[in-house]
Amino acid sequence: MSEMPRADNFQQAIQTTTEISTERTPPATRGRLKRIALVLALLVIMMIPLYWIGSTAFKPRAAATTVPPTVFFKPEITAFIKLFTSRVERRGAPNKEEYAKAPWWEKLVMDGGERFIRDDKGNIVSSGYVGRFTNSLIIAVTSTFLAVAMVFESFSHVSLI
Numbered sequence: 001m002s003e004m005p006r007a008d009n010f011q012q013a014i015q016t017t018t019e020i021s022t023e024r025t026p027p028a029t030r031g032r033l034k035r036i037a038l039v040l041a042l043l044v045i046m047m048i049p050l051y052w053i054g055s056t057a058f059k060p061r062a063a064a065t066t067v068p069p070t071v072f073f074k075p076e077i078t079a080f081i082k083l084f085t086s087r088v089e090r091r092g093a094p095n096k097e098e099y100a101k102a103p104w105w106e107k108l109v110m111d112g113g114e115r116f117i118r119d120d121k122g123n124i125v126s127s128g129y130v131g132r133f134t135n136s137l138i139i140a141v142t143s144t145f146l147a148v149a150m151v152f153e154s155f156s157h158v159s160l161i
Contacts, residue, residue: 057080077105
């Protein structure tokens with residue numbers, strides 16, 4: 001008789017395990033869905049300024065400064081080309097032979113009424129932007145490190161207990 005209850009307990013355990021494993025998780029509540037929708041809506045709203053900054057970088061100067069703002073435009077990369085090269089205002093029409101040999105990105109700048117400054121070997125002179133940007137990063141990181149170090153030093157003598 002002592003073995004019968006074991007078999008019944010065993011069968012009950014299997015039946016209970018099967019019932020537990022086949023149960024599904026309850027569907028998401030309306031409140032949870034509303035919170036998720038609210039967070040996504042806020043995320044989209046908060047990303048609009050970043051989109052605007054990024055899209056303005058590719059706008060032509062005339063479209064970037066219009067009032068009311070220009071939403072639809074033809075993107076350009078001329079500003080980035082000008083950022084990394086040295087140029088001067090061109091006087092007169094460009095040399096047709098030089099213009100024909102120029103790559104597409106040089107033609108964009110030439111069409112804007114400028115020409116590139118070239119060294120003795122004919123290479124385009126860099127604007128020096130990369131060096132100035134690197135210098136700014138070094139100054140920013142160093143000043144931040146020093147400010148944080150000064151705060152830690154000023155609070156190291158304070159007893160919080």
